[in-house]
Amino acid sequence: MIVDDLIASGNTLARSAGMCVARGARGVYGLATHGLFTGDACRTLADAPLNQLFVTDTVPPFRLVYGTVREKVAGPVVRRAGRRCHQGCACRRVPGQNVQWAACSAARAR
Numbered sequence: 001m002i003v004d005d006l007i008a009s010g011n012t013l014a015r016s017a018g019m020c021v022a023r024g025a026r027g028v029y030g031l032a033t034h035g036l037f038t039g040d041a042c043r044t045l046a047d048a049p050l051n052q053l054f055v056t057d058t059v060p061p062f063r064l065v066y067g068t069v070r071e072k073v074a075g076p077v078v079r080r081a082g083r084r085c086h087q088g089c090a091c092r093r094v095p096g097q098n099v100q101w102a103a104c105s106a107a108r109a110r
Helices: 011-022 041-047 075-086
Strands: 002-007 029-037 051-055 069-072
Touching: 002 011, 011 029, 011 041
Parallel strands: 002 029, 029 051, 051 069
Antiparallel strands: none
């Protein structure tokens, strides 16, 4: 799983996926918060050895024609994670979600 804050041209993700495969990865998945998909991102990502690409809906992927992108609605997950961080709880798994999204790395130290 390659995680990045955003995908613009797709070059970083494509190169990283290629390096993972070259080092023996049997499957490579990408996850980004913001999918901008600028320039030749469609072609770059279509040629990359990615099994699946996940992005949140913070930026609609209207520029992307790539068929293996899945969107996740960000609002409810971010809201619950923010509430848990504010309350000093660990946010590795946000209750009520069927996908585990990391919102903060550890509970606040007290």
